[in-house]
Amino acid sequence: xxxxxxxxxxxxxxxxxxxxxxxxxxxxxxxxxxxxxxxxxxxxxxxxxxxxxxxxxxxxxxxxxxxxxxxxxxxxxxxxxxxxxxxxxxxxxxxxxxxxxxxxxxxxxxxxxxxxxxxxxxxxxxxxxxxxxxxxxxxxxxxxxxxxxxxxxxxxxxxxxxxxxxxxxxxxxxxxxxxxxxxxxxxxxxxxxxxxxxxxxxxxxxxxxxxx
Amino acid sequence: xxxxxxxxxxxxxxxxxxxxxxxxxxxxxxxxxxxxxxxxxxxxxxxxxxxxxxxxxxxxxxxxxxxxxxxxxxxxxxxxxxxxxxxxxxxxxxxxxxxxxxxxxxxxxxxxxxxxxxxxxxxxxxxxxxxxxxxxxxxxxxxxxxxxxxxxxxxxxxxxxxxxxxxxxxxxxxxxxxxxxxxxxxxxxxxxxxxxxxxxxxxxxxxxxxxx
Numbered sequence: 001x002x003x004x005x006x007x008x009x010x011x012x013x014x015x016x017x018x019x020x021x022x023x024x025x026x027x028x029x030x031x032x033x034x035x036x037x038x039x040x041x042x043x044x045x046x047x048x049x050x051x052x053x054x055x056x057x058x059x060x061x062x063x064x065x066x067x068x069x070x071x072x073x074x075x076x077x078x079x080x081x082x083x084x085x086x087x088x089x090x091x092x093x094x095x096x097x098x099x100x101x102x103x104x105x106x107x108x109x110x111x112x113x114x115x116x117x118x119x120x121x122x123x124x125x126x127x128x129x130x131x132x133x134x135x136x137x138x139x140x141x142x143x144x145x146x147x148x149x150x151x152x153x154x155x156x157x158x159x160x161x162x163x164x165x166x167x168x169x170x171x172x173x174x175x176x177x178x179x180x181x182x183x184x185x186x187x188x189x190x191x192x193x194x195x196x197x198x199x200x201x202x203x204x205x206x207x208x209x210x211x212x
Numbered sequence: 213x214x215x216x217x218x219x220x221x222x223x224x225x226x227x228x229x230x231x232x233x234x235x236x237x238x239x240x241x242x243x244x245x246x247x248x249x250x251x252x253x254x255x256x257x258x259x260x261x262x263x264x265x266x267x268x269x270x271x272x273x274x275x276x277x278x279x280x281x282x283x284x285x286x287x288x289x290x291x292x293x294x295x296x297x298x299x300x301x302x303x304x305x306x307x308x309x310x311x312x313x314x315x316x317x318x319x320x321x322x323x324x325x326x327x328x329x330x331x332x333x334x335x336x337x338x339x340x341x342x343x344x345x346x347x348x349x350x351x352x353x354x355x356x357x358x359x360x361x362x363x364x365x366x367x368x369x370x371x372x373x374x375x376x377x378x379x380x381x382x383x384x385x386x387x388x389x390x391x392x393x394x395x396x397x398x399x400x401x402x403x404x405x406x407x408x409x410x411x412x413x414x415x416x417x418x419x420x421x422x423x424x
Contacts, residue, residue: 173415175415195232202224203361203386208295
């Protein structure tokens with residue numbers, strides 16, 4: 001396998017999709033699949049699939065196709081799903097609660113360790129098996145519990161200040177739902193900004209194009 | 213402007229990002245911007261930006277750059293944000309409530325017309341100014357209110373059956389958070405599947421690569 005660091009971002013963005021489909025195929029009892037069959041399921045061309053998977057030395061065998069379980073496991077390892085990450089959620093509104101209770105976290109290898117908010121209405125309540133703590137405790141909590149990832153579901157105006165504080169406390173990655181680009185002075189942290197509106201706009205475009 | 217139908221999917225996926233940044237720049241009082249400056253903000257190469265925006269006849273002027281407000285308005289029109297779409301939410305859990313109360317809908321030109329659930333705990337409650345209705349009423353509601361888009365925040369197992377029912381009632385687009393590919397027999401509907409876990413996996417990969 002080549003050095004993980006060399007995987008380009010576009011390839012990396014497709015890997016979770018491959019992984020997701022291979023997981024489903026495997027659960028459905030499928031043992032092998034050709035790049036052509038996978039292509040139909042995934043809506044990526046067969047040659048693109050072969051090229052992407054070749055980045056890792058290639059798992060396919062000509063005339064046989066891919067071993068579903070084997071490829072799934074290799075991708076899990078590459079993506080780091082087999083490792084465990086510790087995460088906290090900052091902002092326990094509806095979105096924070098949705099993510100806390102969603103199996104997306106555990107399926108990605110992420111363990112929720114705590115939730116934080118500033119509102120007295122929420123602090124002290126139980127969410128997903130955790131007592132919501134005051135955000136003033138987040139810093140110390142992160143240092144003590146070696147938190148890897150902070151999930152930010154808090155208002156845009158607070159996001160960068162909170163992220164900077166948490167980065168100081170050792171948080172390495174931010175999954176950011178605050179609808180703003182985070183500005184974090186520690187440049188070595190990883191940031192994934194989620195803009196849900198982007199896919200809604202794409203859908204609106206497609207819907208309006210139906211009438212043309 | 214060329215025929216909207218010819219815009220390729222990769223270009224189309226970048227347009228909401230351009231639009232989002234231009235909106236922010238415009239709010240900040242910025243009047244013009246070069247493709248090079250835009251490139252730094254957006255993390256897309258300047259030549260890619262010029263190429264993308266050329267698809268629509270080009271809005272830039274050499275040596276001047278783009279007129280921020282003008283480009284924002286042109287993109288709004290292309291994306292159909294200036295039109296209004298009527299939407300319902302199916303599944304009023306935390307994620308459904310988060311989306312109902314989020315300004316993502318209105319910023320994309322989408323008006324929420326109703327919410328539906330199957331649980332007696334939720335049906336009859338007030339969410340985002342609407343009384344949650346029983347899902348058995350969704351079909352008639354969509355026909356009578358010309359609903360364009362259904363936002364699916366319901367369990368995976370129900371998603372395709374509900375989508376098929378709604379497509380029969382005239383719904384043209386599905387924003388699908390059920391973590392499964394929708395199978396809808398009416399092939400002319402538009403579907404945008406959202407897999408939030410994909411971006412979390414990408415983040416986990418980046419975090420683990422920090423240690424390499």
